[in-house]
Amino acid sequence: MKASLPKLVVFAAVFAVAACSAMMKLTISGGLERPVVRFDDGREACVDYLDVRDVAAPGRSLWTLRAVGVRCAMVGHIVYGETPRGFMVETPPTPLSADASYEILGMGLTTNLMSKVPWSGGLRIQYRDGRWREASVARGAPGT
Template sequence: MASVAACSAMIPVRISGSLEQPTASFGVDPVRPERVCVSSLAVHETSNAMMRPVWSVSARGRDCRKLTQVIYGQAPKGFVAEGPAQALKPGVRYLVVGHGRTSWPAAVPWNGGEDFIFEDGQWRPAPPFIAGR
């Protein structure tokens, strides 16, 4: 049992939609998002030295909630937003991070996230940071 408790899983978090109201979805296949148990989701502007979120939501209580997506600025039912969503800007790098629990084969914590940038009218994975640049 101790080894199961120490495990965690990775679930990809993807971003799509408009700059004004992007949608975070979960899972490997962007065409078929997975329904996952989400505890929190946060969007951080990476140029902000303090890495404070520009918007975040957390499930009320100790439980996670099953979701396939979260729309920026709209707290899903059973979630609380940590303040109003700030306007997102094109060409700015954002880190989107989600957390929750899996249900199969054992309930273990999951996390996932990636850096994204809105360019040429769509969200794209941001290129890797290169030290010294």
């Protein structure tokens, strides 16, 4: 059975849209005890999942949030250790330490009127000399 050109074009378009995703820029501010994660320089984001991990312990979550009952919940920022409305805690928060390196990973959906495209974002950070800094990535290290 031979597929017609219009059917192939429709199939290719649907497949291409399904494979789309967007990147979200994550930033961090505040102190070591209560850092604040913001999305795309302070705009609200529809967040499904946020995970904070210790780089020295791959796969170990220090704090994990997930949206409850929906695919994502709108937030302007998330404060470490505080559960925003519409989220549940999957991993309770562990205190953070100065000079340790952390990864923050987030996922959600864009809020375009025409479509909801999945987004993801990540940040590798370290609290040094009284402020958050981008953590360097060791070349050739396991998991990098």
